C-alpha cells in the first residue's frame with residue numbers, strides 16, 4: 001500500500017469509529033428508577049463537631065439530666081454528668097434510633113477486667129452496648145468496650161486511654177414482634193467507637209443479661225434508653241438521639 005492510500009484507509013477507519021461512537025451515545029438514554037420518593041426532609045447538621053443535628057432530641061447538653069428518670073442522683077459539674085447512686089433511663093421511649101454519646105472512664109485506673117470503668121448503654125432497657133475501660137485491660141472479648149454484651153466482640157479495640165473522652169455513634173434497629181408475641185425480625189446494631197466501625201449491622205440475639213443466654217421476650221415498639229451504674233464513676237457529656 002502506498003503511503004497516500006494508507007493515510008486514506010486510516011482516515012476512513014477513524015471516521016467510521018467516530019460515527020459509531022456518536023450513534024451509540026445518541027441511542028443511550030438516562031436511566032430513571034421511576035420510583036416516586038417523598039422529598040427528604042432538610043436537617044441542619046450540628047454546628048460543632050459531634051453537635052446535635054436540628055432534628056435530634058438532646059438528652060444531655062451539659063447542664064441538666066431532666067430528660068432522665070433518676071437524673072437528679074448523678075453529679076453534674078462543668079458540663080459533665082458522673083454516674084452516682086444508680087442507673088438512669090430516659091423519660092421518653094425510643095425504637096429505631098441514632099445515638100451519639102460521649103463518655104470517659106476514670107483517669108485513675110482502679111480494678112481490672114469488668115471492674116474497671118464499667119457502665120453501659122441499654123437500648124430499650126434490654127440490649128447493652130458495653131462501656132468499659134478496655135485500654136490494655138483484659139476481659140472476655142464479648143464483654144469489652146463496644147461489645148454487644150455477651151453476644152459479639154467489637155471488630156477492633158478502638159479504645160482511648162483512661163480518662164480520655166470517647167465517642168459512640170450507634171444505629172439501633174429495634175426487634176419486631178408479631179401480634180402473637182413471636183419474634184418477626186431481630187434487632188440490629190451498628191457502632192462506631194471513636195469514629196471506627198466496631199459493630200457492622202450486628203444481629204442482636206436477644207437480651208444481654210449477665211447471668212443468662214440471650215433470649216427475646218415480646219415488648220413495646222418503643223422503650224426508654226438506659227445508662228448503667230456498675231459502681232464506677234464514668235463521666236458522660238453531649239448525648240443526643242435521632243428517631244428513625
Ligand code: MG
Pocket residue numbers: 118119120128130131228230
Ligand atoms: Mg456494662
